[in-house]
Amino acid sequence: MTVSPEVPDIAALVEDDRVAGTLYTGPELFELEMDRIFHRTWVWVAHESEIAKAGDFKTAWVGRRPVIVSRDRRGGINVLLNRCRHRGASVCDVPKGNGNGFTCPYHAWSYALDGTLRGIPYPEGYENVTEKKDLPLQRLKVGTYAGMIFASFNDEIEPLEDFLGGARLWIDRFMKQGAGFPIKVQGEHKFRFQGNWKIQLENTTDWYHFPIVHRSWMSSVDAETASMLSIMTDESAVTHALGNGHSVSVSVAEHVDLDVDDGSEKLQDRFSHVIEELSKDLPPERVRRIVRSLHGAGFNLNLFPNVAMSMSFFRVLRPISVAETEIRHVALGLDGGPEIVNRERLRIHEHFQGPFGFGSPDDAEAWNRVQRGVTGGADMPILVNRGLGREKPNDLGQPTSHATDETGMREAYAMWKRMMTDVK
């Protein structure tokens, strides 16, 4: 593939400490990102709990291409392009459901849960012209890790485990908020903002904005919750670059590994009704383990390019156009866990997330402003240099800095540059 003439020298757009403003505004760059990043790497499409039973399916997106994620009768997970092999109609039009397969509404070609073409009505016209076995729905490559389902259009892609690399440890830690129960999806908030997808990509490991943008949320929660997030002055709040564009930013160091408990932490008063209810059936250690996990893990993990595991929820981004992005905040609960705990988690999620939450609208306002402002100074760079002078490798050799530093963004842009300039 050759770079078309309108596209500037891509490598020059990303430096270690800054990126070009056109990264948010160039429509031709956006097209290249879809080809070279979203249609080539591993993209998160679902959590296994969303398609728990045989016949379950949900629709999702890989870049701008619509897909179906399904669980077949043998328990296998399939990711299929939502496009009929006959004349191109979408074969599934509902966000989720359970069924035996997909029948195209146009001429009723029917496909199995794994995409196999099962039936063509009035097949006479196809004698000696078409073989059903040659026309399954296009299947994507599928990889799963710790219940997270990723898909790729790239058959040559590296194994998912290699791609996740240094992030795997943190995914495992994130799942510990189940306190022994598996994690399940409990619903999601969906909203859009008028801005480029990378503005959101940067945000998940940006603790620098938190006490500023989320002042209104901070003033609405109890002092214990607010002080739990006293990141600005907390030395143990660090960010690591994990490789391949991934990064993690610790907000509550004592909740990094929820299995580790030195007993010094007092359980929050706001959960006293939960503690009381759980204590009827469970021993104190068990109650403590569950309640300590109510706010989720003590960090935000950003997986390049489209999913983050943020404290107690998944944050999924979908690029719509160069200046529009859809965000889903997926609420998590304990599969088979106490109902009062799952309800409490729903209420915590509603309090911050979504278009009417006390947090998300302020984020969205800030992101919209970035897009508006950046358009005004096309030749001015976006700075991602905060903390560059205090960044040092940790024991694993991962660049590490304070949680309010821009180490995560530098990692993401290094990966962006690598993928965008790799044109083989």
Place this chain on the structure above:
Amino acid sequence: MSSDVLSTTVGGVLSTAVVDAELPLDDPRALAALSLIWREARLLDAKRYEEWDTLWAEGGEYVVPIDPETTDFAGSLNLMYDNDRMRRMRIERLTGGLSISATAAARTVRSVSRFTVAARDESEDSIEICSAQVVVGYKRGETFVLAADLTHRIAFAGDGPRIVRKIVRLINSEDAVTASGFLL
């Protein structure tokens, strides 16, 4: 009251199901409820949230669900699910000057119409009214529309009509809903 009014009272609990019923214009309680709903719309457009709060009964429940069918709000994820405490914190957020999205909130003009009485309980100290709400909003050069079915349960105990429950079912609740810094 006239016997043609549909009552869906079961064991004293009003159903939230939307039923076709006329608006009984001869019922002063229905009319009082309507003026309250109209007044509410005006206060919300004017962002007079403190005053709006006085329309609520103590213990009032304010819900914007995501699942269009659900009546189990506590067991589902909602866009909003407020009790008194959350509603008052929300007002504080919208008026306190700490939220950048509230400060830059869209201006709105809403109409509420297509009223029907969905239910009245036997003692007639509350009435449930369904209506359609169309909100036109404007923010930064863009005009947009949000449409919702509303259900108000209005109680008459004490010193006049008060909202004890308001359910806002957005027609696009399951799709992307864009944050705009105002209330529905």
